[in-house]
Amino acid sequence: MVFMVNLLDRTRPTVAEPQALERMDVSDRRAIVARVRKLSPGLSDSDVFVSSLRGGRSEAQNRLAGLKPREYGSTRNHLDGAVSRLSPYIRHGVINAADVRDHALDVSDAKAAEKFIQQLTWRDYWQRLYKEFPQNIWQDVEPYKTGFASTDYSRDLPRDIMDGATGVACIDQFISELIETGYLHNHARLYLAGYICHWRRVQWQAGARWFLTHLLDGDPASNNLSWQWVASTFSHKPYYFNLENVSKFSGSNIDTSAENNVPLSGSYEALYARLFPNLDPRQ
Amino acid sequence: MTLIWIHEDAITLDHPVVQAAGPTAKPVFVWDTDEHDRRGYSLKRRVFIYECALALEVPIYAGEALDVLSSLSGEGKIYAAATADPYINGVLSDLRRHHRVEVLDSPQLAYVPANTDTGRFFRFWNRARKSALTHSKENLI
Secondary structure: OOEEOOOOOOOOOEEOOOOOOOOOOOOOHHHHHHHHHHHOOOOOOOOOOOOOOOOOHHHHHHHHHOOOHHHHHHHOOOOOOOOOOOHHHHHOOOOOHHHHHHHHHHHOOHHHHHHHHHHHHHHHHHHHHHHHOHHHHOOOOOOOOOOOOHHHOEOOOOHHHHOOOOOOHHHHHHHHHHHHHOOOOHHHHHHHHHHHHHHOOEOHHHHHHHHHHHOOOOOHHHHHHHHHHHHOOOOOOOOOOOHHHHHHHOOOOOOOOHHHOHHHOOOHHHHHHHHOOOOOOOO | OOEEEOOOOOOOOOOHHHHHHOOOOEEEEEEOHHHHHHHOOOHHHHHHHHHHHHHOOOOEEEOOHHHHHHHHHOOOOEEEEOOOOHHHHHHHHHHOOOOOEEEEOOOOOOOOOOOOOOOOHHHHHHHHHHHHOOOHHHHOO
């Protein structure tokens, strides 16, 4: 708060009325970045990436106009599938989830739009839990079901993960995309979260905090509870995957060669035994 | 002055709070650098949020939300969209000490009975599915 000393009456400071920042052209991104940098002196000089996704309602409406609920339903698990990328706008309330649902039902019948609307409902579900149990957002909702205790997991995110230098090719590509664009396909988020929790045995909180730094759509409810779903602290079992699965759902621009992704190679049974040695073998 | 606090969970003027606040209310966005620092937001997140606020063509003030809103509103009422965010709810709670504050929900995606089991998503989905798959126009009937 800014106080101006009243020279006539030093016992009663008057509060200066806040002044609005100067208006600027929303299409002038260079000026916007400069403004944000000036307003954020604590940002690191190495934090240089700006997303190709632009903020604002007209941008959200353009994306909404391109929504294809039927194609979404059949291709959504593929990294190059017909996903909407509306999540950053919904997260910040630029566009409302109910309006998005209405549009989906305007351009498609309910059966074809169901998968898309179900994903919107996941967000609604996480928000309700956040409101009801805000304390669960940074705490394990349930114990890990991995054969390990939370204390067996590292509290800090290893440097090579933050730098996208794990040596696991597809994982490093997902990390670069996260850092450079602020957006990751949901399936890539699951792969990355699974790798961090189960291959590297890092507490989900460290990964969740890192995602919230970068994801344009990052909100503590959807993000953290999804991490808990992967970690198994809010699900019946841990989420993990193998290279064959990544290969099946990735486009050709993701390196899924066995030689460059050695830790992910193997059958589900073999990986299960390796990642969760304290559990009974997977049937 | 009656204010509408456009906070980062509802960067929109298409919200029931805007109608409730009336045509003379002033919508404002507060750019709170300290809060962004606490949340660890990267440059790209901050730019995206700034663009969303800028596109609304509402005044943007820099400072702590509580201070800016208190100072601008004077004796006036403050409206805001409901959110689960503890920080925003904390600011609203502090504002209530000296100001009249009204918080309104966003339009609902799904309607479920109060006793719905939220322990796992698909139990929730089974109760929410019908209303979630129904257009708002029909849900209002």
